[in-house]
Amino acid sequence: MAALGKVYLVGAGPGAADLITVRGARLLGEAEVVLYDALVTPEMLALCRQAELIPVGKRSGQRSTAQTVINEKLVDAAQRYQRVVRLKGGDPMLFGRADEELRALEEAGIEVEVVPGITTAVAAAAATLQPLTKRGVARSVAFFTSSTAPDEPNHPALPETDTLVQYMGGREAAA
Missing domain, CATH: 3.40.1010.10 (Tetrapyrrole methylase, N-terminal domain)
Known part of the structure; x- marks a missing residue:
């Protein structure tokens, strides 16, 4: 074999x-x-x-x-x-x-x-010239998704952070 x-x-x-x-x-x-x-x-x-x-x-x-x-x-x-x-x-x-x-x-x-690869959040920040963190303004960043498996409950409240980056949020964007 x-x-x-x-x-x-x-x-x-x-x-x-x-x-x-x-x-x-x-x-x-x-x-x-x-x-x-x-x-x-x-x-x-x-x-x-x-x-x-x-x-x-x-x-x-x-x-x-x-x-x-x-x-x-x-x-x-x-x-x-x-x-x-x-x-x-x-x-x-x-x-x-x-x-x-x-x-x-x-x-x-x-x-x-x-x-590893360059994640979308970092690439988008670079493309738009908008840092995810900024001295004196944003000291933290959190990545989150609202997508869950069918048998998973909805996630609790979002973490407290200066910058939030949502992945796979197309359906939730309007809300």
Whole structure:
């Protein structure tokens, strides 16, 4: 039986192919298979032309791949390939369900490494020239999402902080 491959959870950053980390771009160029999110751009996928590409994206309110299926596909890919990349929009460790994917890979005995990406909040602050913190005005920042799993209750009140950044808040924006 062949040795299990290694999975890299790579943050694609905010979407521009030139904003991925050098390490992330190198891994895309070496990958045998890439499982990618719906937010990943065609320019980003051009960095891994040699790889088999598997779309596993999620979009709120649209047909998408269930997280359990993504977990199964990651385990299956690591059983068939030596170098597997799970390409996630933004940073995998911030609202990216990395915990579920890490747990599934660890339970299957598959080695995994996380390669961070530029998260959307930081990219948006840079693009709009609006710092998330500012001396004398905003000493703290909190990232939050109103999205919950179907069986989770609504979250308690927001934390007290100077700057709040809401992720996946499209449905709540009007409220």
